[in-house]
Amino acid sequence: NAGVTQTPKFRVLKTGQSMTLLCAQDMNHEYMYWYRQDPGMGLRLIHYSVGEGTTAKGEVPDGYNVSRLKKQNFLLGLESAAPSQTSVYFCASERGAGELFFGEGSRLTVL
């Protein structure tokens, strides 16, 4: 049982490049989330989804887009990467009552 899998785990981008982070979960959870973690900032919610075909903005959505075409996948896109988007990105799915299962994280560096 893989749980929540994020790809890629590491990526270096140049300013202005685009990329997509993929999150896959095999627990049949409805709710999925993308967070970013920055030093001294804790975890901040970027976007979330409460089911296939639905997405919503979180606390820090600017510069990101998401899609949930299939229940098991939640994609996070950066259309034009900026150095401020250098961060560790965590995807999570929820079993219920706030119990989130997180992936191992994707470390993104934007030069």
Added chain:
Amino acid sequence: DQQVKQNSPSLSVQEGRISILNCDYTNSMFDYFLWYKKYPAEGPTFLISISSIKDKNEDGRFTVFLNKSAKHLSLHIVPSQPGDSAVYFCAARSSNSGYALNFGKGTSLLVTP
């Protein structure tokens, strides 16, 4: 504005002693609180939770206490073990205002032998 605050960035405790991690919140609408634990290079993992209708929840060595009047919760680990060394995040949610968990900045716990 940070609605969940963990004012101690780090804590060091001797093995076998009690670890107490504190968390304060400002939003009186929060009605569910959780603690997550995170090891380096891994994602956070759920540890324990408490509903606002309770003031204590216990799970093995871990106990969470909630003081609603003070808008304060704490996580007690007894006895502390070296494997408990990790970053602990406090999180809170309001069932009336969406699904997002609000996380604190975390407290790094070091348990020394």
